[in-house]
Amino acid sequence: MKKSVIFIVLWLFLISCSTSFKAYAKDPPPSVSADSAVLLDATTGEILFSKNPDTAYPPASTTKIMTALLVLEKTNLDNEVTIGSNPPKIDGTRLGLIEGEKLKVRDLLYGLLLASDNDCAMALAEYVGNGSVNKFVDEMNKKALELGALHTHFVNPSGLFDKNHNISAKDLSLIMKELSKNSNYSKIASTVSYTIKPTNKSKNERVVWNENRLIQKQSHYYYEGCIGGKTGYTIQSLHSYVATAIRGNHQLIVALVHDKNKTFFPDAISLFNYGYNNFKFEKLYSKGDIIANYNKNNLSVPLIAASDFYYDREIGDNSTPTFKLKDNNLNLKSFKKGDTVDEAEFSLNGKNVGNLQLLSGVNNSSSSIYTGNQNKISHLNMQYLVLASIIILIIISAFLIKKNKISNE
Structure with a gap:
């Protein structure tokens, strides 16, 4: 009886110890209603959560982040735009632009x-x-490909429904990743309201309000x-949403496409919290660090x-990424100090977590090429x-022997 009691006490003690001193408890990924969803690290490019990330659906007005990206890249905010005949005729939500009206790009x-x-959207395009709106749309599709958005096809700059106008959550996150690098974007997108002053065609001020509740302090979202x-x-496209947030120096992006339940705000919050609570953003190397030495043939x-x-690692996982070089034969190259000569591919627990371009720390002139092999070649030539x-x-x-023999005969 005493032995049984002692055994039970010890067993309970071990259970309590294993429970109390567990290193961490990783949260399960949240459930989201959008048919295509992604949580992306904006710095590393790593996808921390995904649901059908490459499946494309009509994105409705989230299209406008690509329109904004091209406008910010190609114009000055103070440039003046004269409204043509087409913008006032467009369907859907409108500011009420008037043909011949002059406004700044910023407005x-x-x-x-x-x-x-x-x-x-039409006026900016x-x-x-x-x-030409068609020319602008061509630029939208070209830019999407440049950003690696391979499951995207735009037909218009506004997002009005078209069966050929589609994007995946992953692609939408890649566009937001690029757009959020522009300080003018975050200034505009984090503004609760903005007043457009009277113009040559409108005597009244026009106020626009931000529909993104995640930046509205009075909202419970x-x-x-x-x-x-x-x-x-849109009725056909259902709901979509894309957003970005920064905590410390860790920037995350959420993209949700084709949500029939209209839960994109709480779902986005759940994904942001999942990312910040379960992943640690680590710097492994700083620019200028020597990460390896190439030694071959002298x-x-x-x-x-x-x-x-x-790189991103799960909180509680203290393993460090390892890397392998692409192993280019630098002996066959001529390069200067500071030139890109190789690339390191990093992996963590068997998963690729990014690549890093590597620069040479020395010059390698053409006269030194094949230095190691030349010794071998010279030795071989001597043989x-x-x-x-x-x-x-x-x-x-x-x-000579044959000649002497003939002479003696």
């Missing part, structure tokens, strides 16, 4: 990103496309650190990090020379 961007005004987002909805090259390298000399001597000796 139209606020209307585009805060109130999701389709006439502002015509302005950047030199009067307010999320501290959110620096921008865009909603989208050539030694310090390999230097071309940029800072960050051939000796052998050839022996053969020639044998031939000459044979010839």
Whole structure:
């Protein structure tokens, strides 16, 4: 009986110890209603959560983040736009633009990103496309490919439904990743309201309000650190949403496409919390660090990090990424100090967590190419020379012997 009691006590003690001193408890991934969803680290590019990430659906007005990206890249916010005949005729949400009205690009961007005004999208597209919306849409699709958005096809700059106008959550997050690098975007997208002053065609001020509740402090969906987002909805497209937030130096992006339940705000918050609560953003190398040395055939090259390298790891996992070089034969190259000469591929627990360009720490001029091999070649040439000399001597000796023999006869 005493032995049984002692055993039970010890067993309970061990259970309590194992429970109390567990290193961490990883949260399960949240459930989201959108048919395509992604949580992306904006710095590393790593996907921390996904649901059908490459399946494309009509994105509605989240399209406008690509429109904004091209406008910010190709124009000045103070440039003046004269409204043509087409913007006032467009369907859907409108600012109420008037043909011949003159507004700044800045005003139209606020209307585009805060109130999701389709006439502002059309006006900006015509302005950047030199009067042609089709030309602007071509630029949208070209830019999508440049960003690696391979499951995207745009037909218009506003997101009005078209069966051929589609995007996946992963692609939408990649566009937001690029757009959020622009400080003018975050300034506009984090503004609660903006007043457009009277113009040559309108005597009244026009106020546009931000539809992104994650930046509205009075909303119960307010999320501290959110620096921008865009909603989208049509009857055919259902609801879509994309947003980005920063905590410390850790920036995350949420993209939700084709949500029939209209839960994109709470779902986005759940995904942001999942990312920040379960993943740690780590710097492994700083720009300028020597991360390896190439040594081969008498050539030694310090390999230097071309940029800072960050990675994401699950909280509680203290393992460190390992890397392998692409193993280019630097002996066959001529390069200068600071040139990109190789690339390191990092993996953590069998998963790729990013690549890092490597710079040379020394010069390698053409005169030093093949240095190691030249010694081998020179040695080999000497052997051939000796052998050839022996053969020639044998031939000459044979010839002289034969000649002497003929002379004696």
